[in-house]
Amino acid sequence: MDREIERKGILMGHYCRICSRPRPNEAFSGRGHKIHVCKECASLPQEEREAVEREEEIFGYMCQSHISDKNVARLTVLAGSGNPRIAELAGVVLEVARVRPYKRRRLKVLARERRDLLEKLDRTGLILAHGG
Template identity: 40%
Template structure:
């Protein structure tokens, strides 16, 4: 039975792990990576975990504040966006729809950092408008039929 490497995300046999790597769940190949790269991968996984959590806590928000000052541009950008999300929308339930309604300017930032997929909300406003127009059209037809009866 092997182990899971938290850096490369693969299951590998015991022989691929050294003593410290066993404890830290880092394989020998990933141990050879520069510490800066390993930290970057860890921080990105940590932040995507915050996004998936049911609640972004105050401790998570303070951690995101620390990570937003990190030297890597990608890590800092994602941390700053998630910090805004965590402050305004800490609960996961309907988080994206609430962001779209209350802070639509945040959607492009979430897309550019890769937190959400691009175009996941591109047709949302048009779809809502089309649905509303369809409802109004049905209502207009119904009210016209009622006027013709009378």
């Protein structure tokens, strides 16, 4: 695609929820537009799409100021996922929720009391969701 058209298209387009790429309007079908999933991603196997969504969900819990009991219940389900990456991520966030459900001072507490967990956050990339 011509760069100029591509740039304009992106300006008018959306970010795809699955691949996180800014995509022009033409990259979405009618239904895809509504749910912000581009055509390419819409043709991925259901499992792959779900895995991306679950991963996003788990990263989302790390961004929250507090991981609630309801979130913990959900994470417990996800920790039993057949997808090893999802199961691992959910397991790590579950542990975090047990040690420090509140985001405030979480990394400090973990650095002092749970180096191992802090390292897991680092290795999985979850620490990025926590932010500063």
